Amino acid sequence: MSSDTLAKASAAPDAPEHEDIPRIVPHRRPGQWTAAVAVLVLLGLAVNSVLRNEAFRWDLVADYFTSDSVLRGLWLTLWLTAVVMVLGFALGTLLAAGRLSANPVLSSVSWGYVWLFRSIPILVQLLLWFNIGALYPQVFGVKTVNLFTPVAVAIIGLTLHEAAYAAEVVRGGILSVDRGQIEAAQALGLGRWRRWWRIVLPQAMRSIVPPAGNMLIGTLKGTSIVSVIAVQDLLFSVQLVYHRTYQVIPLLMVATVWYTVVTSLLGVGQHYVEKYYARGAGHTR
Amino acid sequence: MTVMVDIRKVHKSFGTLEVLKGIDLSVRAGEVTVVLGPSGSGKSTLLRTINHLEKVDRGTISVDGALVGYRRSGDRLYELPEREVLRRRTRIGFVFQNFNLFPHLTVLDNVIEAPVSALKRPRKEAVDSARRLLERVGLADKADAYPRQLSGGQQQRVAIARALALEPKLLLFDEPTSALDPELVGEVLDVIRGLADQGTTMIVVTHEIGFAREVADTVVFMDDGRIVEQGPPAEVLERPGEERTRLFLSKVL
Numbered sequence: 436m437s438s439d440t441l442a443k444a445s446a447a448p449d450a451p452e453h454e455d456i457p458r459i460v461p462h463r464r465p466g467q468w469t470a471a472v473a474v475l476v477l478l479g480l481a482v483n484s485v486l487r488n489e490a491f492r493w494d495l496v497a498d499y500f501t502s503d504s505v506l507r508g509l510w511l512t513l514w515l516t517a518v519v520m521v522l523g524f525a526l527g528t529l530l531a532a533g534r535l536s537a538n539p540v541l542s543s544v545s546w547g548y549v550w551l552f553r554s555i556p557i558l559v560q561l562l563l564w565f566n567i568g569a570l571y572p573q574v575f576g577v578k579t580v581n582l583f584t585p586v587a588v589a590i591i592g593l594t595l596h597e598a599a600y601a602a603e604v605v606r607g608g609i610l611s612v613d614r615g616q617i618e619a620a621q622a623l624g625l626g627r628w629r630r631w632w633r634i635v636l637p638q639a640m641r642s643i644v645p646p647a648g649n650m651l652i653g654t655l656k657g658t659s660i661v662s663v664i665a666v667q668d669l670l671f672s673v674q675l676v677y678h679r680t681y682q683v684i685p686l687l688m689v690a691t692v693w694y695t696v697v698t699s700l701l702g703v704g705q706h707y708v709e710k711y712y713a714r715g716a717g718h719t720r
Numbered sequence: 721m722t723v724m725v726d727i728r729k730v731h732k733s734f735g736t737l738e739v740l741k742g743i744d745l746s747v748r749a750g751e752v753t754v755v756l757g758p759s760g761s762g763k764s765t766l767l768r769t770i771n772h773l774e775k776v777d778r779g780t781i782s783v784d785g786a787l788v789g790y791r792r793s794g795d796r797l798y799e800l801p802e803r804e805v806l807r808r809r810t811r812i813g814f815v816f817q818n819f820n821l822f823p824h825l826t827v828l829d830n831v832i833e834a835p836v837s838a839l840k841r842p843r844k845e846a847v848d849s850a851r852r853l854l855e856r857v858g859l860a861d862k863a864d865a866y867p868r869q870l871s872g873g874q875q876q877r878v879a880i881a882r883a884l885a886l887e888p889k890l891l892l893f894d895e896p897t898s899a900l901d902p903e904l905v906g907e908v909l910d911v912i913r914g915l916a917d918q919g920t921t922m923i924v925v926t927h928e929i930g931f932a933r934e935v936a937d938t939v940v941f942m943d944d945g946r947i948v949e950q951g952p953p954a955e956v957l958e959r960p961g962e963e964r965t966r967l968f969l970s971k972v973l
Binding site for chain 1: 814824866883
Protein backbone atom coordinates (compact mmCIF):
# COMPACT_ATOMS: atom_id res chain seq x y z
CA MET A 436 0.00 0.00 0.00
CA SER A 437 2.71 2.50 0.94
CA SER A 438 4.78 1.58 -2.12
CA ASP A 439 1.69 2.25 -4.22
CA THR A 440 1.25 5.77 -2.85
CA LEU A 441 4.95 6.41 -3.22
CA ALA A 442 4.74 5.49 -6.90
CA LYS A 443 1.87 7.96 -7.38
CA ALA A 444 3.76 10.73 -5.61
CA SER A 445 6.84 10.31 -7.76
CA ALA A 446 4.70 10.25 -10.89
CA ALA A 447 3.26 13.67 -10.12
CA PRO A 448 6.06 15.88 -11.59
CA ASP A 449 5.70 14.06 -14.91
CA ALA A 450 2.15 15.37 -15.34
CA PRO A 451 2.69 19.14 -15.34
CA GLU A 452 -0.12 21.56 -14.53
CA HIS A 453 -1.08 24.36 -16.90
CA GLU A 454 1.05 26.77 -14.95
CA ASP A 455 4.41 26.16 -13.38
CA ILE A 456 3.12 25.81 -9.79
CA PRO A 457 4.61 22.74 -8.03
CA ARG A 458 2.13 20.43 -6.29
CA ILE A 459 2.40 19.94 -2.55
CA VAL A 460 3.03 16.34 -1.45
CA PRO A 461 2.33 15.68 2.25
CA HIS A 462 5.04 14.00 4.23
CA ARG A 463 4.37 10.21 4.48
CA ARG A 464 4.13 8.67 7.92
CA PRO A 465 4.55 4.90 7.65
CA GLY A 466 5.22 4.65 11.40
CA GLN A 467 1.68 5.85 12.15
CA TRP A 468 0.19 3.05 10.06
CA THR A 469 2.37 0.43 11.69
CA ALA A 470 1.47 1.63 15.18
CA ALA A 471 -2.23 1.72 14.34
CA VAL A 472 -2.21 -1.83 12.99
CA ALA A 473 -0.26 -3.14 15.99
CA VAL A 474 -2.66 -1.51 18.45
CA LEU A 475 -5.74 -2.81 16.58
CA VAL A 476 -4.35 -6.34 16.61
CA LEU A 477 -3.65 -6.19 20.37
CA LEU A 478 -7.11 -4.75 21.00
CA GLY A 479 -8.71 -7.52 18.91
CA LEU A 480 -6.86 -10.17 20.88
CA ALA A 481 -7.97 -8.66 24.18
CA VAL A 482 -11.64 -8.36 23.15
CA ASN A 483 -11.55 -11.90 21.76
CA SER A 484 -10.18 -13.34 24.99
CA VAL A 485 -12.77 -11.46 27.07
CA LEU A 486 -15.66 -12.69 24.95
CA ARG A 487 -14.38 -16.25 24.51
CA ASN A 488 -13.29 -16.86 28.11
CA GLU A 489 -16.14 -18.90 29.57
CA ALA A 490 -15.15 -17.88 33.13
CA PHE A 491 -16.56 -14.42 32.55
CA ARG A 492 -20.01 -16.05 32.48
CA TRP A 493 -21.65 -13.25 30.47
CA ASP A 494 -24.97 -15.10 30.81
CA LEU A 495 -24.80 -14.63 34.60
CA VAL A 496 -23.75 -11.00 34.17
CA ALA A 497 -26.89 -10.43 32.12
CA ASP A 498 -29.03 -12.23 34.72
CA TYR A 499 -27.77 -10.20 37.67
CA PHE A 500 -27.43 -6.90 35.80
CA THR A 501 -31.00 -5.82 36.57
CA SER A 502 -31.63 -7.97 39.63
CA ASP A 503 -33.37 -6.24 42.55
CA SER A 504 -30.43 -6.24 44.92
CA VAL A 505 -28.04 -4.84 42.30
CA LEU A 506 -30.51 -2.10 41.32
CA ARG A 507 -31.04 -1.21 44.99
CA GLY A 508 -27.26 -0.94 45.41
CA LEU A 509 -27.01 1.19 42.26
CA TRP A 510 -29.75 3.49 43.57
CA LEU A 511 -27.88 3.98 46.85
CA THR A 512 -24.65 4.72 44.99
CA LEU A 513 -26.46 7.32 42.85
CA TRP A 514 -28.21 9.20 45.63
CA LEU A 515 -25.19 9.01 47.91
CA THR A 516 -23.10 10.56 45.12
CA ALA A 517 -25.70 13.29 44.57
CA VAL A 518 -26.01 14.13 48.27
CA VAL A 519 -22.24 14.18 48.77
CA MET A 520 -21.68 16.38 45.71
CA VAL A 521 -24.37 18.90 46.71
CA LEU A 522 -23.34 19.10 50.37
CA GLY A 523 -19.64 18.95 49.51
CA PHE A 524 -19.87 21.84 47.06
CA ALA A 525 -22.12 23.85 49.38
CA LEU A 526 -19.58 23.53 52.18
CA GLY A 527 -16.71 23.94 49.71
CA THR A 528 -18.18 27.22 48.42
CA LEU A 529 -18.43 28.54 51.98
CA LEU A 530 -14.83 27.51 52.59
CA ALA A 531 -13.69 29.19 49.37
CA ALA A 532 -15.52 32.38 50.36
CA GLY A 533 -13.89 32.18 53.79
CA ARG A 534 -10.47 31.63 52.30
CA LEU A 535 -10.85 34.66 50.02
CA SER A 536 -12.35 36.89 52.70
CA ALA A 537 -10.38 39.77 54.19
CA ASN A 538 -11.03 38.39 57.67
CA PRO A 539 -7.77 36.68 58.73
CA VAL A 540 -9.54 34.27 61.11
CA LEU A 541 -12.01 33.03 58.48
CA SER A 542 -9.23 32.79 55.95
CA SER A 543 -6.91 30.75 58.22
CA VAL A 544 -9.68 28.44 59.44
CA SER A 545 -10.69 27.71 55.83
CA TRP A 546 -7.08 27.06 54.91
CA GLY A 547 -6.71 24.77 57.95
CA TYR A 548 -9.81 22.79 57.03
CA VAL A 549 -8.59 22.15 53.51
CA TRP A 550 -5.15 21.21 54.80
CA LEU A 551 -6.55 18.76 57.38
CA PHE A 552 -9.15 16.99 55.27
CA ARG A 553 -6.91 16.68 52.26
CA SER A 554 -4.31 15.05 54.51
CA ILE A 555 -6.53 12.29 55.93
CA PRO A 556 -7.19 9.35 53.63
CA ILE A 557 -10.93 8.93 53.12
CA LEU A 558 -10.78 5.32 54.33
CA VAL A 559 -9.16 6.39 57.62
CA GLN A 560 -11.74 9.15 58.01
CA LEU A 561 -14.67 6.76 57.48
CA LEU A 562 -13.28 4.34 60.07
CA LEU A 563 -12.79 7.22 62.55
CA TRP A 564 -16.39 8.42 62.17
CA PHE A 565 -17.58 4.83 62.35
CA ASN A 566 -15.88 4.46 65.73
CA ILE A 567 -16.69 7.95 67.01
CA GLY A 568 -18.71 6.31 69.79
CA ALA A 569 -15.44 5.40 71.48
CA LEU A 570 -14.75 9.14 71.96
CA TYR A 571 -18.27 10.41 72.58
CA PRO A 572 -20.57 7.58 73.77
CA GLN A 573 -23.51 10.00 73.89
CA VAL A 574 -24.46 13.08 71.86
CA PHE A 575 -27.27 15.29 73.21
CA GLY A 576 -28.51 12.37 75.29
CA VAL A 577 -28.68 10.04 72.30
CA LYS A 578 -26.46 7.00 71.96
CA THR A 579 -23.81 7.82 69.37
CA VAL A 580 -24.06 4.44 67.67
CA ASN A 581 -27.73 5.11 66.94
CA LEU A 582 -26.92 8.51 65.48
CA PHE A 583 -23.89 7.53 63.43
CA THR A 584 -25.42 4.78 61.33
CA PRO A 585 -23.27 3.45 58.48
CA VAL A 586 -25.17 5.58 55.93
CA ALA A 587 -24.82 8.70 58.11
CA VAL A 588 -21.10 7.99 58.51
CA ALA A 589 -20.81 7.59 54.74
CA ILE A 590 -22.51 10.93 54.09
CA ILE A 591 -20.51 12.80 56.74
CA GLY A 592 -17.14 11.33 55.83
CA LEU A 593 -17.47 11.67 52.07
CA THR A 594 -18.94 15.20 52.33
CA LEU A 595 -16.15 16.51 54.57
CA HIS A 596 -13.59 14.97 52.24
CA GLU A 597 -15.32 16.32 49.13
CA ALA A 598 -15.67 19.82 50.58
CA ALA A 599 -11.90 20.18 50.98
CA TYR A 600 -11.36 19.56 47.27
CA ALA A 601 -14.46 21.50 46.20
CA ALA A 602 -13.19 24.52 48.15
CA GLU A 603 -10.04 24.61 46.05
CA VAL A 604 -11.96 24.16 42.80
CA VAL A 605 -14.40 26.96 43.63
CA ARG A 606 -11.60 29.24 44.84
CA GLY A 607 -9.72 28.71 41.59
CA GLY A 608 -12.88 29.50 39.64
CA ILE A 609 -13.48 32.74 41.52
CA LEU A 610 -9.87 33.82 41.10
CA SER A 611 -10.14 33.23 37.35
CA VAL A 612 -12.73 36.01 37.05
CA ASP A 613 -11.16 39.30 36.01
CA ARG A 614 -10.97 41.86 38.82
CA GLY A 615 -12.40 44.45 36.41
CA GLN A 616 -15.70 42.55 36.33
CA ILE A 617 -16.23 43.14 40.03
CA GLU A 618 -15.20 46.78 39.74
CA ALA A 619 -17.62 47.29 36.86
CA ALA A 620 -20.42 45.73 38.91
CA GLN A 621 -19.51 47.93 41.89
CA ALA A 622 -19.40 51.03 39.71
CA LEU A 623 -22.91 50.18 38.47
CA GLY A 624 -24.14 50.00 42.05
CA LEU A 625 -24.89 46.26 42.07
CA GLY A 626 -25.26 44.82 45.55
CA ARG A 627 -22.99 42.16 47.01
CA TRP A 628 -25.32 39.23 46.34
CA ARG A 629 -26.17 40.39 42.85
CA ARG A 630 -22.46 40.74 42.04
CA TRP A 631 -21.83 37.25 43.30
CA TRP A 632 -24.78 35.42 41.68
CA ARG A 633 -25.13 37.38 38.48
CA ILE A 634 -21.56 38.41 37.62
CA VAL A 635 -18.86 36.38 39.40
CA LEU A 636 -20.33 32.89 39.77
CA PRO A 637 -21.55 32.41 36.16
CA GLN A 638 -18.08 33.36 34.93
CA ALA A 639 -16.32 31.28 37.57
CA MET A 640 -18.43 28.28 36.50
CA ARG A 641 -16.48 28.11 33.25
CA SER A 642 -13.39 27.05 35.16
CA ILE A 643 -15.30 25.22 37.91
CA VAL A 644 -17.31 22.82 35.72
CA PRO A 645 -14.49 20.73 34.17
CA PRO A 646 -12.78 19.85 37.49
CA ALA A 647 -16.20 19.51 39.17
CA GLY A 648 -17.22 17.00 36.49
CA ASN A 649 -14.02 15.13 37.20
CA MET A 650 -14.84 15.16 40.91
CA LEU A 651 -18.39 13.96 40.28
CA ILE A 652 -17.10 10.93 38.39
CA GLY A 653 -14.43 10.38 41.03
CA THR A 654 -17.05 10.56 43.78
CA LEU A 655 -19.37 8.15 42.00
CA LYS A 656 -16.64 5.53 41.95
CA GLY A 657 -15.22 6.67 45.29
CA THR A 658 -18.48 5.87 47.07
CA SER A 659 -17.58 2.19 46.59
CA ILE A 660 -15.26 2.68 49.58
CA VAL A 661 -18.32 2.74 51.88
CA SER A 662 -18.64 -1.01 51.35
CA VAL A 663 -15.99 -1.32 54.10
CA ILE A 664 -18.50 -0.01 56.64
CA ALA A 665 -21.25 -2.29 55.27
CA VAL A 666 -23.27 0.37 53.45
CA GLN A 667 -25.14 -1.46 50.71
CA ASP A 668 -23.97 0.46 47.67
CA LEU A 669 -23.46 -1.05 44.22
CA LEU A 670 -20.17 -2.75 45.11
CA PHE A 671 -21.38 -4.09 48.47
CA SER A 672 -24.56 -5.45 46.81
CA VAL A 673 -22.63 -7.50 44.28
CA GLN A 674 -20.25 -8.63 47.04
CA LEU A 675 -23.24 -9.91 49.02
CA VAL A 676 -24.28 -11.97 46.00
CA TYR A 677 -20.88 -13.46 45.27
CA HIS A 678 -20.25 -14.33 48.90
CA ARG A 679 -23.32 -16.52 48.52
CA THR A 680 -22.79 -17.85 44.97
CA TYR A 681 -18.98 -17.65 44.61
CA GLN A 682 -19.47 -16.10 41.13
CA VAL A 683 -16.92 -13.38 41.91
CA ILE A 684 -15.90 -12.29 38.40
CA PRO A 685 -19.37 -12.14 36.80
CA LEU A 686 -20.67 -10.01 39.66
CA LEU A 687 -17.67 -7.70 39.62
CA MET A 688 -18.39 -7.32 35.89
CA VAL A 689 -21.96 -6.31 36.74
CA ALA A 690 -20.61 -3.52 38.94
CA THR A 691 -17.95 -2.57 36.37
CA VAL A 692 -20.46 -2.21 33.56
CA TRP A 693 -22.87 -0.18 35.71
CA TYR A 694 -20.10 2.19 36.84
CA THR A 695 -19.04 2.61 33.20
CA VAL A 696 -22.60 3.31 32.03
CA VAL A 697 -23.27 5.94 34.69
CA THR A 698 -19.84 7.56 34.20
CA SER A 699 -20.49 7.83 30.45
CA LEU A 700 -23.89 9.45 31.00
CA LEU A 701 -22.32 11.96 33.41
CA GLY A 702 -19.69 12.77 30.78
CA VAL A 703 -22.44 13.58 28.26
CA GLY A 704 -24.18 15.79 30.83
CA GLN A 705 -20.93 17.61 31.57
CA HIS A 706 -20.50 18.42 27.88
CA TYR A 707 -23.82 20.27 27.80
CA VAL A 708 -23.22 22.08 31.09
CA GLU A 709 -19.84 23.28 29.78
CA LYS A 710 -21.47 24.47 26.58
CA TYR A 711 -24.06 26.43 28.57
CA TYR A 712 -21.47 28.27 30.64
CA ALA A 713 -19.28 28.95 27.61
CA ARG A 714 -21.96 31.16 26.05
CA GLY A 715 -20.53 34.49 24.99
CA ALA A 716 -17.03 33.07 25.19
CA GLY A 717 -16.36 33.06 21.46
CA HIS A 718 -15.00 29.52 21.34
CA THR A 719 -17.65 27.10 22.49
CA ARG A 720 -15.88 23.83 21.85
CA MET B 721 -23.13 77.38 37.41
CA THR B 722 -23.35 74.91 40.26
CA VAL B 723 -20.42 72.80 41.31
CA MET B 724 -20.89 69.10 40.44
CA VAL B 725 -17.64 67.69 41.81
CA ASP B 726 -15.69 69.23 44.64
CA ILE B 727 -12.36 67.65 45.52
CA ARG B 728 -10.45 69.04 48.50
CA LYS B 729 -6.99 68.16 49.79
CA VAL B 730 -7.18 64.56 48.68
CA HIS B 731 -4.28 62.29 49.57
CA LYS B 732 -3.92 58.63 48.64
CA SER B 733 -1.08 56.15 49.11
CA PHE B 734 -0.56 52.59 47.99
CA GLY B 735 1.71 51.21 50.69
CA THR B 736 4.57 53.68 50.97
CA LEU B 737 3.96 55.18 47.53
CA GLU B 738 1.93 58.38 47.71
CA VAL B 739 0.06 58.66 44.41
CA LEU B 740 -2.16 61.66 45.22
CA LYS B 741 -0.43 64.47 47.11
CA GLY B 742 -3.16 66.91 47.97
CA ILE B 743 -5.54 67.38 45.05
CA ASP B 744 -7.94 70.32 44.86
CA LEU B 745 -10.29 70.37 41.91
CA SER B 746 -13.76 71.55 41.24
CA VAL B 747 -15.88 70.69 38.23
CA ARG B 748 -18.96 72.71 37.30
CA ALA B 749 -22.17 71.08 36.13
CA GLY B 750 -22.42 70.73 32.38
CA GLU B 751 -18.70 71.03 31.80
CA VAL B 752 -16.17 68.65 30.34
CA THR B 753 -12.91 68.32 32.23
CA VAL B 754 -10.06 66.47 30.55
CA VAL B 755 -7.23 65.20 32.75
CA LEU B 756 -3.86 64.80 31.06
CA GLY B 757 -0.54 63.64 32.41
CA PRO B 758 2.17 61.02 32.09
CA SER B 759 1.42 57.48 33.25
CA GLY B 760 1.87 57.13 36.98
CA SER B 761 0.87 60.73 37.57
CA GLY B 762 -2.16 59.62 39.58
CA LYS B 763 -4.88 60.67 37.12
CA SER B 764 -6.61 57.28 36.97
CA THR B 765 -6.45 56.93 40.75
CA LEU B 766 -8.00 60.37 41.13
CA LEU B 767 -10.84 59.36 38.83
CA ARG B 768 -11.40 56.14 40.78
CA THR B 769 -11.54 57.96 44.12
CA ILE B 770 -14.42 60.10 42.80
CA ASN B 771 -16.82 57.14 42.80
CA HIS B 772 -15.14 55.49 45.78
CA LEU B 773 -13.65 52.55 43.84
CA GLU B 774 -10.50 53.72 45.60
CA LYS B 775 -10.73 55.04 49.17
CA VAL B 776 -8.91 58.26 49.98
CA ASP B 777 -6.58 58.53 52.97
CA ARG B 778 -7.31 62.20 53.62
CA GLY B 779 -9.48 64.93 52.16
CA THR B 780 -13.03 65.03 50.88
CA ILE B 781 -14.76 64.45 47.58
CA SER B 782 -18.35 65.45 47.08
CA VAL B 783 -20.48 64.85 44.02
CA ASP B 784 -23.64 66.90 43.56
CA GLY B 785 -23.40 68.08 47.14
CA ALA B 786 -22.99 64.67 48.78
CA LEU B 787 -19.84 62.93 49.97
CA VAL B 788 -19.58 59.65 48.04
CA GLY B 789 -18.29 57.15 50.55
CA TYR B 790 -18.72 58.98 53.85
CA ARG B 791 -21.07 60.73 56.22
CA ARG B 792 -19.78 63.87 57.89
CA SER B 793 -20.45 64.51 61.54
CA GLY B 794 -18.56 67.41 63.05
CA ASP B 795 -14.91 67.05 62.20
CA ARG B 796 -15.16 63.36 61.38
CA LEU B 797 -15.98 61.35 58.29
CA TYR B 798 -17.68 58.03 58.94
CA GLU B 799 -17.44 55.48 56.17
CA LEU B 800 -20.89 54.58 54.91
CA PRO B 801 -22.25 51.02 54.76
CA GLU B 802 -21.78 49.44 51.35
CA ARG B 803 -25.45 49.66 50.44
CA GLU B 804 -25.42 53.43 50.81
CA VAL B 805 -22.18 53.76 48.83
CA LEU B 806 -23.71 51.68 46.03
CA ARG B 807 -26.81 53.86 46.00
CA ARG B 808 -24.74 57.03 45.66
CA ARG B 809 -22.63 55.43 42.98
CA THR B 810 -25.63 54.90 40.74
CA ARG B 811 -25.56 58.64 40.09
CA ILE B 812 -22.04 58.40 38.71
CA GLY B 813 -21.32 56.56 35.47
CA PHE B 814 -17.88 55.01 35.04
CA VAL B 815 -16.34 53.89 31.74
CA PHE B 816 -13.25 51.69 32.01
CA GLN B 817 -10.20 51.47 29.81
CA ASN B 818 -10.84 47.75 29.24
CA PHE B 819 -14.63 48.16 28.85
CA ASN B 820 -15.31 45.49 31.49
CA LEU B 821 -18.53 44.41 29.83
CA PHE B 822 -20.02 41.26 31.33
CA PRO B 823 -18.99 38.63 28.74
CA HIS B 824 -21.67 36.08 29.66
CA LEU B 825 -24.53 38.57 29.16
CA THR B 826 -25.85 39.92 25.88
CA VAL B 827 -25.38 43.58 25.03
CA LEU B 828 -28.96 44.31 26.06
CA ASP B 829 -28.59 42.43 29.36
CA ASN B 830 -25.38 44.36 30.06
CA VAL B 831 -27.23 47.65 29.64
CA ILE B 832 -30.35 46.77 31.68
CA GLU B 833 -28.50 45.03 34.53
CA ALA B 834 -28.00 48.11 36.69
CA PRO B 835 -31.38 49.80 36.07
CA VAL B 836 -33.21 46.56 36.89
CA SER B 837 -31.18 45.34 39.87
CA ALA B 838 -29.81 48.56 41.39
CA LEU B 839 -32.60 51.03 40.58
CA LYS B 840 -35.43 48.43 40.65
CA ARG B 841 -36.87 49.65 37.36
CA PRO B 842 -39.48 47.41 35.71
CA ARG B 843 -37.74 45.22 33.17
CA LYS B 844 -39.83 46.35 30.22
CA GLU B 845 -39.16 49.99 30.90
CA ALA B 846 -35.43 49.26 31.24
CA VAL B 847 -35.40 47.36 27.94
CA ASP B 848 -37.12 50.22 26.12
CA SER B 849 -34.69 52.80 27.37
CA ALA B 850 -31.74 50.45 26.77
CA ARG B 851 -32.76 50.13 23.13
CA ARG B 852 -32.93 53.91 22.84
CA LEU B 853 -29.45 54.19 24.36
CA LEU B 854 -28.04 51.57 22.01
CA GLU B 855 -29.51 53.50 19.11
CA ARG B 856 -27.86 56.62 20.42
CA VAL B 857 -24.41 54.96 20.35
CA GLY B 858 -25.20 53.47 16.93
CA LEU B 859 -25.56 49.84 18.02
CA ALA B 860 -29.31 49.22 17.89
CA ASP B 861 -28.77 46.08 15.80
CA LYS B 862 -26.30 44.54 18.29
CA ALA B 863 -28.68 44.18 21.26
CA ASP B 864 -28.61 40.38 21.20
CA ALA B 865 -24.90 39.97 20.46
CA TYR B 866 -22.39 38.93 23.11
CA PRO B 867 -19.57 41.40 23.88
CA ARG B 868 -16.85 39.24 22.34
CA GLN B 869 -18.64 39.27 19.01
CA LEU B 870 -18.08 43.04 18.84
CA SER B 871 -15.04 45.14 17.96
CA GLY B 872 -13.27 47.05 20.71
CA GLY B 873 -14.85 50.31 19.63
CA GLN B 874 -18.31 48.78 19.64
CA GLN B 875 -17.69 47.27 23.08
CA GLN B 876 -16.67 50.63 24.47
CA ARG B 877 -19.79 52.23 23.00
CA VAL B 878 -21.89 49.54 24.73
CA ALA B 879 -20.02 50.32 27.95
CA ILE B 880 -20.96 53.98 27.54
CA ALA B 881 -24.61 53.04 26.95
CA ARG B 882 -24.44 50.85 30.08
CA ALA B 883 -23.13 53.77 32.13
CA LEU B 884 -25.79 56.09 30.71
CA ALA B 885 -28.57 53.64 31.61
CA LEU B 886 -28.35 54.86 35.22
CA GLU B 887 -29.04 58.40 34.01
CA PRO B 888 -26.00 59.59 35.94
CA LYS B 889 -25.36 63.18 36.86
CA LEU B 890 -21.68 62.70 36.20
CA LEU B 891 -19.75 60.51 33.78
CA LEU B 892 -16.18 59.41 34.44
CA PHE B 893 -14.01 58.07 31.60
CA ASP B 894 -10.77 56.26 32.45
CA GLU B 895 -8.67 56.31 29.28
CA PRO B 896 -11.66 55.18 27.19
CA THR B 897 -9.70 54.82 23.95
CA SER B 898 -6.33 53.52 25.18
CA ALA B 899 -7.19 49.85 24.59
CA LEU B 900 -8.49 50.43 21.08
CA ASP B 901 -6.94 49.96 17.66
CA PRO B 902 -6.17 53.40 16.19
CA GLU B 903 -8.92 53.23 13.56
CA LEU B 904 -11.56 52.58 16.26
CA VAL B 905 -10.69 55.55 18.46
CA GLY B 906 -12.74 58.00 16.39
CA GLU B 907 -16.11 56.26 16.81
CA VAL B 908 -15.79 56.26 20.61
CA LEU B 909 -14.66 59.89 20.76
CA ASP B 910 -17.62 60.81 18.53
CA VAL B 911 -20.01 59.35 21.08
CA ILE B 912 -18.30 61.19 23.95
CA ARG B 913 -18.34 64.42 21.92
CA GLY B 914 -22.09 63.95 21.36
CA LEU B 915 -22.61 63.64 25.12
CA ALA B 916 -20.57 66.80 25.70
CA ASP B 917 -22.75 68.69 23.21
CA GLN B 918 -25.81 67.72 25.25
CA GLY B 919 -24.31 69.22 28.35
CA THR B 920 -23.37 66.03 30.24
CA THR B 921 -20.92 66.67 33.07
CA MET B 922 -17.84 64.59 32.37
CA ILE B 923 -14.33 64.00 33.59
CA VAL B 924 -12.19 62.29 30.96
CA VAL B 925 -8.73 60.88 31.60
CA THR B 926 -7.12 60.49 28.19
CA HIS B 927 -4.02 60.84 26.04
CA GLU B 928 -5.98 62.26 23.11
CA ILE B 929 -4.72 65.86 23.04
CA GLY B 930 -6.76 66.69 19.95
CA PHE B 931 -9.93 65.58 21.69
CA ALA B 932 -9.02 67.67 24.74
CA ARG B 933 -8.45 70.75 22.62
CA GLU B 934 -11.77 70.35 20.85
CA VAL B 935 -14.15 69.20 23.57
CA ALA B 936 -12.77 70.20 26.97
CA ASP B 937 -13.97 73.23 28.88
CA THR B 938 -11.12 72.72 31.30
CA VAL B 939 -7.86 70.86 30.87
CA VAL B 940 -6.10 69.61 33.99
CA PHE B 941 -2.47 68.59 33.79
CA MET B 942 -1.25 66.22 36.49
CA ASP B 943 2.25 65.05 37.29
CA ASP B 944 3.62 63.10 40.25
CA GLY B 945 0.36 63.12 42.24
CA ARG B 946 -0.25 66.86 41.92
CA ILE B 947 -2.21 69.13 39.63
CA VAL B 948 0.45 71.14 37.87
CA GLU B 949 -1.88 73.50 36.07
CA GLN B 950 -5.43 73.79 34.86
CA GLY B 951 -7.42 76.11 32.66
CA PRO B 952 -9.12 76.39 29.29
CA PRO B 953 -7.52 74.23 26.60
CA ALA B 954 -6.38 77.25 24.62
CA GLU B 955 -4.32 78.27 27.61
CA VAL B 956 -2.97 74.99 28.98
CA LEU B 957 -2.34 73.35 25.63
CA GLU B 958 -1.17 76.35 23.60
CA ARG B 959 0.56 78.53 26.21
CA PRO B 960 1.37 76.29 29.17
CA GLY B 961 2.67 78.22 32.13
CA GLU B 962 4.66 75.34 33.58
CA GLU B 963 7.80 73.76 32.25
CA ARG B 964 6.57 70.23 33.06
CA THR B 965 3.40 70.72 31.02
CA ARG B 966 5.44 72.05 28.10
CA LEU B 967 7.77 69.04 28.29
CA PHE B 968 4.85 66.57 28.35
CA LEU B 969 3.06 68.25 25.44
CA SER B 970 6.22 68.33 23.35
CA LYS B 971 6.50 64.55 23.79
CA VAL B 972 2.91 63.59 22.96
CA LEU B 973 2.19 66.08 20.15
